[in-house]
Amino acid sequence: MERLTIPATERSPEVDFDFAGGRLSIRGESYPEDAAALFGPLFAALDRFLAASPGPAIRFDFELIYFNSSSAKALMNMFQMLEKAAEGGRAVTVNWIFAPEDETMREFGEDFSEDLSHVRFHLVATPPDGG
Amino acid sequence: MLAQTYRSFKRDLDAKGIIFSFSGYMSEGILYSLGDAMRQKMALEDTDLNTIKKVFSVFIEQAQNIIRYSAEKVSASSVELSSGMVTIGTEQGRFFIVCANVVLDDDVARLRQRLELLRGMGRDEIKAYYKEQLREAPDEKSRGATIGLIEIARRASEPIEFDFDAIDGGKSFFVLKVCI
Numbered sequence: 001m002e003r004l005t006i007p008a009t010e011r012s013p014e015v016d017f018d019f020a021g022g023r024l025s026i027r028g029e030s031y032p033e034d035a036a037a038l039f040g041p042l043f044a045a046l047d048r049f050l051a052a053s054p055g056p057a058i059r060f061d062f063e064l065i066y067f068n069s070s071s072a073k074a075l076m077n078m079f080q081m082l083e084k085a086a087e088g089g090r091a092v093t094v095n096w097i098f099a100p101e102d103e104t105m106r107e108f109g110e111d112f113s114e115d116l117s118h119v120r121f122h123l124v125a126t127p128p129d130g131g
Numbered sequence: 132m133l134a135q136t137y138r139s140f141k142r143d144l145d146a147k148g149i150i151f152s153f154s155g156y157m158s159e160g161i162l163y164s165l166g167d168a169m170r171q172k173m174a175l176e177d178t179d180l181n182t183i184k185k186v187f188s189v190f191i192e193q194a195q196n197i198i199r200y201s202a203e204k205v206s207a208s209s210v211e212l213s214s215g216m217v218t219i220g221t222e223q224g225r226f227f228i229v230c231a232n233v234v235l236d237d238d239v240a241r242l243r244q245r246l247e248l249l250r251g252m253g254r255d256e257i258k259a260y261y262k263e264q265l266r267e268a269p270d271e272k273s274r275g276a277t278i279g280l281i282e283i284a285r286r287a288s289e290p291i292e293f294d295f296d297a298i299d300g301g302k303s304f305f306v307l308k309v310c311i
Contacts, residue, residue, distance in 0.1 A: 010163050011159070011163055031191050031195070033159040033198075066184065066187065066188065068188070068191050068192060068195065068279075068282075069192060069278040069279045069281070069282040070278070070279070072265060072278070072282075073264075073265055073278060076265040076266060080266075099180075101180055101181070102180065102181070102184070103181050104181065104184050104185070104188070111258075111261075111262060111265075114262075115266070
């Protein structure tokens with residue numbers, strides 16, 4: 001599958017789905033006017049990628065600074081898709097990356113991880129400069 | 132006279148602890164600019180990161196609610212503007228965010244019911260309710276507002292306050308106040 005990249009805008013995150021390499025990431029902020037318009041194509045691409053069997057192992061990095069409630073719903077949807085694929089035997093690792101002092105993003109990571117039993121979910125507290 | 136009028140207007144705002152207040156037609160572009168200015172101002176004043184994030188989140192959810200649900204809208208081909216008001220200030224050392232917009236009387240009962248439910252919930256209940264709503268598949272349009280209101284209640288440090296004031300023509304003025 002062709003790589004899907006979408007540059008960040010003021011209110012939407014940078015997306016890089018490198019399907020061939022099994023490396024996917026979403027970074028930045030997400031409070032778009034129309035969450036369905038942003039996430040709809042991502043769901044569709046992810047769905048096709050996950051349907052391929054046997055597919056490559058997946059590493060999905062989420063490095064979000066802020067997202068609104070409709071984006072939270074979209075993220076939950078994405079996690080449900082990943083969990084289903086992992087349950088079906090796909091190796092899925094999620095890195096939930098956040099600034100160490102950011103309690104909101106830590107709590108969101110904890111909340112999302114509660115629903116995942118087949119996805120390997122890592123909470124990664126990383127200072128902004130990677131130091 | 133002109134200066135006196137507006138000085139008095141500004142003094143009233145200052146006396147209420149208002150940092151900034153926007154009244155008029157709101158768009159996603161205005162929301163971005165106001166939110167950005169607000170975050171920069173708070174960061175310059177060394178406001179705690181988690182407080183900045185809570186204030187920002189409540190501001191975004193409230194402003195997007197106005198954009199989506201205000202009963203006073205004007206739209207052209209590609210732009211849709213919704214009328215409302217967003218105010219941010221401090222009182223007793225805490226930030227507060229107030230939003231107001233006109234809603235249809237037909238929507239008041241349902242909105243009031245949702246807000247009363249949230250007002251009566253404790254922190255853990257709100258968190259559990261948020262998760263429950265996250266898991267639900269997106270369905271009818273009206274459900275979109277639910278998760279936004281829960282997010283607002285979740286960031287508040289005390290129960291949210293709200294009020295409705297009936298105006299003519301089957302409409303009401305709706306106000307929601309949240310303390311962080």
